[in-house]
Amino acid sequence: MSPNALASDRELVLLSPLSGLILPLTEVPDPAFAQRMMGDGIAIDPTSNRVVSPVDGTVSQLFRTHHALTLTTAHNKKILIHIGLDTVALKGEGFKPLVAEGDTVTAGQPLIEFDMDYLAQHARSLITPVLIDQPKGAQLSGLAQGFVEGGKTPLMRLADSGSTGAQPSAAVSGEPDAIAEVVIPNPTGLHARPSAVFVKERSGFTAEVRLSCNGIDGRSDSVTEIMKLNTRQGDVLTIKAWGDDAEAAVKALVTAVQSGLGEDVSSFKVDSAGVHTPIPEEQPLLSYGSNDPNRLSGVKAAPGRAVGKIVHAGDLEFHYQDHTADSQAEKALLEQSLTRVRNTLSQLVSSLQSEDKKEQSEIFAAHLVLLDDPAIASNVRARIDQGFSAGFAWDKTIEEEVGALRGLNNPILAGRAADIQDVGNRVLADLTGVSVTADAWPENAIPVYRDVTPSDLLTLDLSKVVGLCSLEGGASSHAAIISRSLDLPYLAGVDSQIHDLVNGTQVIINADKGYVQLNPTAEDIERCQNYKQKAEAEYQAALQIASEHAVTSDGTAIEVAANIGSLADAKKAVELGAEGVGLLRTEFLYLDRITAPTEDEQTEIYTDILQAMGPDRPVIIRTLDVGGDKPLAYLPLPAEENPFLGERGIRVGINRPSILRTQIRALLRSAKAGKLRVMLPMIGSLDEFRAVKKLMDDESANLNTSVELGIMIEVPSAALMAQELAREAAFFSIGTNDLTQYTLAMDRGHPRMASRIDGLHPAVLRMIAMTCKGAAAEQRWTGVCGGLASDLDAIPLLLGLGVNELSVSVPTLPLVKAKVRQLDITRCRKLASEALNREDGAQVRALLKQWQEQE
Template sequence: MKDPKNKFSINLPLKGIVQAITDLPDPVFAEKMMGDGVAIDPIDNVLYAPFAGQITQIHNSHHAVTLRQGDVELLMHIGLDTVALKGRGFELHVAEGDQVEQGQPLITFDADTIARECVSVQSAVVITSGQEITTVTPLGSVQTDLNQIVFTVPSSNDPQGTSAPAQETATEPTGPAITGSIKIPNATGLHARPAARLAVEVRKADAKVTFTVNGKTCSGSSVTGIMSLKTKLGDTLEIEAVGPDAQQVVADVIAAVKAGLGEEITSFSEAPQQEVEEEAPLLQVKSGEEGVLIGFTASPGRAIGKLVKHNKALPEVTRESIGAAEERAAFKASVKSSIADLQSIIDRLTKNGQEELAEVFNAHIELLSDPELSEKPLADIAKGQGAAWSWKLAYEAQAETLAKMDDPLLAGRAADVRDIGLRVLKKLLGVDDGGEILEEGTILLQEDITPSEIVALDLTKIVGLCTTHGGSSSHAAIIARSNDLPYLVNVEDAMKDLADGTVLLLDAKRGKIKVAPTDAEQAAFTKKIENAAKQAEEYQRDAHKPAITKDGFQVEIAANIGSVEDAEKAVAAGAEAVGLLRSEFLYMERLNEPTEEEQAEKVGAILEVMGKERPVIIRTLDVGGDKPLPYLPMPQEENPFLGVRGVRIGIERPSILRRQVRAILSQAHKGHARIMYPMISALDELRAVNALVREEQKNLGVEHVEVGIMIEVPSAALMADKLAQEVDFFSIGTNDLTQYVMAIDRGHPGLAARADALHPAVLRMIELTVRAAEDAGKWVGVCGGLASQIEAVPILIGLGVKELSVSVPALPEVKHTVRTVSMEESRKLAQAALDCADTSDVKDLLKSHQ
């Protein structure tokens, strides 16, 4: 704060012993290369704002933060050499650009980690705007009052928070610009210490020096400016100098950076980096048939069409401009075209009754129409930078800022900004997604596809989908199955070499693609599609009959659904129950949590559609991992699939679970409701959520509602005997169970195809679960993708599974399949599968059985 004598006061930012800056065992701080200030040996683990102002910079490692008000800029650096922790042990409470009040917490840190792994926990509080300090607090004293003034600095009368730090007013140097560049050899980039040394080097010269890294520019004499470049090892530092000493200072800067600026360096070879050749993996599946490529079934079906390839790789984005007027026009045209594309998607989704999904794209239009997002790129274009370069920097910076917001709604918009950013960038780079050239009967090939991309596809033109990566149990695959879109994943790379327009026979049921078929082959395939359609009609005619094996055992065939519309389709297709209502569809594709009333309304409507005679298993919120929510702040996790997801969301945030449970219980009288918890891994988790459900049942006066758990992790299968004592049923989620048993991320681009639920290890987990449930008098269902695989049906019922919950389109055929087998032969087949050594053996067994 300012006092009447134009003194600006810096209050205590850190409780501890205030010391002289010269006492720090780091010459950069001790010799005041960065500026004057004090050191504090902390007795607490929270850094507070010492005055009201704006956060202008936070280091990537979260150990240093810069605060500015008017012409005063202050750097607070926690510990020495803490940059090496790379953020470990630091928790941010603010983001760059935030306005903060005096005394507001900025960073919480783990003092023990710093003391154990770094040079010192002593922290520096330094004026980087050039003023000399007048110390108020006695050096060596212990201070704990955040209102205590530590030192003051001279201040101008600039309005609070509006002016930049004091700058030198010397005459601008003139002359030709001398340039150079050097790769940064510092392992942690140009953080405080090397930035200070570099700025000192620049200040020796009679020249104006500018540094640029990855498109960001700063003054070479500004320590905080250099730090704001957020450099990393291997970045190229571009140098530009103007003035009498320009030639010399460029050479001195290059030499200083090359020497490491006081730190150990990582050497770079000046020789061009050797290109790594692609190799064929040892485990590679290839077709042995001439003109046939193979893939893995993600969504069954057959289609004849012409190939269209979508290449998602973008060309290099450069700064070059063809002229400000031309770049501005290209930018505005790309934004306008992107809005038109989004409107087309909205119109199609609305026409198909998918209004909630349409709202997501409406939000994208709003973002693109926001002048604030266009302001920065237009300004950079006017300075002579290319439109693509300017736009990419602007939207990535905005997305990064939003992602750090404490407000979960704003943080969730980061993904939307990246989505629209990429859309416009592709236009600017001339990358065509193929939407304009698609014709009816298109079979689309791309590297991978996200759920939102599948939603945006025009299924009136696309009859089939192939990806060179991806997994058969991904959420994109689930959406494809619900739309009856034939989809193969991990198709052979040779498909990328085919020309656009090549005729293909896509048999996504058998995992085969016939390339450039003869007329006779096309005719035969067409006949096969027609026969399959006739079979489907036959299956549908019997869809409402029970699924009873030839020797009299009945299996309940249920549906996996996510909406009232799905429920209506399920009843029409012969569903005897809902084995999985994915309640997260009530929460996703929206920008705020649905109210308890909204949830109750949708759950109640589904229960009424299914009727009291058809049980409905409602899975509680299952998000996290590959299913984040835009409005739910999730922790940053190195491996989200092993973090807070599934039932752990409800355990960590019981208010969300409580609202959902109340919504379900309030509608239970409308049908036969069951509640199921996802990703239970231990008994204490089950008991905790069960207690919450029973408490809400009592509060609402609701009679007993059956509860069950999903068996999705090995620990649940191994402890099924204990878990079975406290539930009414189990439902096996084979998609996640396979992922965790095989230690393969089911969304991994290269490995997902190997996460096959027919692996004997997964089948043994299913058997273990069934045996434990039977001993406890409980029943087991399967609601994962394996239940919809027709060839797997005999194995599952042979293992003792009593309910199969499948995608709605698969219902009639699964019921028909049960009627064609006997329980006796199914048990023998299941036992033989358990004795197999690998997935390929199980598949060979099934082929011989068929």
């Protein structure tokens, strides 16, 4: 008799699929499981390496990476078994499937074997959640405790309370049987609580109900899906229903939304047409952009300027049938396309690696991970099972994922939507036979995209393209990184009026100043071309003497170092005359991956970079700087109302010392390979510095080595306490980007504020002056590693304020060194003194222009 004989028509008993110790879901160190986002159930910390079936059923889904599978019982109850945490990143290594998708299995039958030692070394945890996709009326009970034995110990019971299981969803095809729009009255939109009430109201109907808002479609039976709609008060929610009681469902749900779904919405009013009337846009008292009608403003994503012709690009059209009569054939087509795209991406990654283009190769390696994302695969296959074609299922799933990310109030995650869209377009192009390469464009083309993807950039004909624009995106996107490496001017977040320009319209893109110039005169064009020619000549002249030291005309030596983010950057910096590394950003080791880098992995990379710079060039390595705009997939940080004022920078390391300790140990172990200095980001107070210094002193004693420890000055409190900090820190390096943002209280990613962020504002200059004065009082040196150091116009000011070192972007090294050699420190100090007394950044820039004309 099968162990599943314990089940009856009213109760299903699940046997434990593994031997091990029981953990409640709430104790699983992953919010997706702990918060039951994927279903209810229990978790096991395994002592055995073979997963067996907990029930009689069918293998309805076996994940490609074999780290998880879904079983479906005869009563349509689905059980997900997920082996370990973050094991999808192992790409099948350490797993041996013993069944195939579609197989019928019995309780106790072996399903998957896994290498416990390998997983223990390479995955975040072996903890294995077992989840139930509960049908209506179902209740879990009899949850096991303590130690369980695989295939023998009852794990939990699922009671139906009179229901025979989940009813299959009504087919969502054709026009809905009922549809209505309703204005959302809730003060903060449909957040968790009203969403939960909506799901409860919807559960009383058999109709299939779908929702849409803000261009995003979603299910109506999931709190998280409703929250992904990113609704706000006054938004119009569209409710569609298919089925016998569709009309009753829509009517009831409209009433429920209007009543507030459990929240007090009595103060909300709509106009007589039933649509909330928003307050119209007004002309602001201060201008946020250009008042010149011939200039369309944007944000500099990659520097440069060029004359060219507008080409509207990136609007691909894919044609496919919506429905299919052969789901298995469509799944086969999908698998074939995924395989071809996977091979293409793998070859691209290998090619980029062979060309030592590490950043670019890592971007497309991340695309490979996205291609195998189990959540996307699951949604696509579910749609195909409902009778939709592979093209339709893939397109709609990607559309939902992209819409959800773009709707989040996080510029970095919203920027990553372009990567998902990029992967989605590759697969859809393969499915439909559409070419994703650019059409024949005119010479000196400036393509305009809605959002530029990495693949867009790598298919550009750089012999024709002189610059690019996008309506979305920003300076932190993957496209921006690649554009800078290609030396291609890129202006992001451009005014939408650029869409009104016809193809072939001649413009000037000035990414340095953040605008596209319309209707350029012959004089404007000549000026731009002369500027480029002069800039190129100056660069070539500076390159000839890049290896010489940067010494001012009156004999003051200024160290000019490089900001780098990889070994390739280090090698290039040496070629261009870097006297050291003023900032190695270690985030490249941590971002776009599922697990944290190991101590050995970090040690090897730090050692390679130190060796590349040589024994005499100092290398300042900054500890991990994440949080705020740089989240980590494997380090879930709590949702914050103001993430830039919350847990970011050194605060992450202080609150999670194991990550910081691992990095400190790796840094100290690599110290013998070169002249290492360590720098801490976002230090705001003495107690923060002392806490980290003690950790570093302890590890230094254990490893019998020591290095200088300095701090970045990025927040006003550090500048105000500069002398006190200088008594204990070995050096300062000013991060002018964040210091400007925090001093002026303006988010540099904000579409309206970005144009007002000015590092030459007198308030910022005073912070720099205070920092230099405090450091000098304690015989410490001060560098600048922020964007201001690479601004040739700002360099005289920085030297005049007392800056001793400039750490700049790699390409600008020769130009910055040449600029320093032209300057006289005494005159720079006089200039800085005058600038500190100006009223705003515009006055400072006017002063600089006047000063340069007198030079």
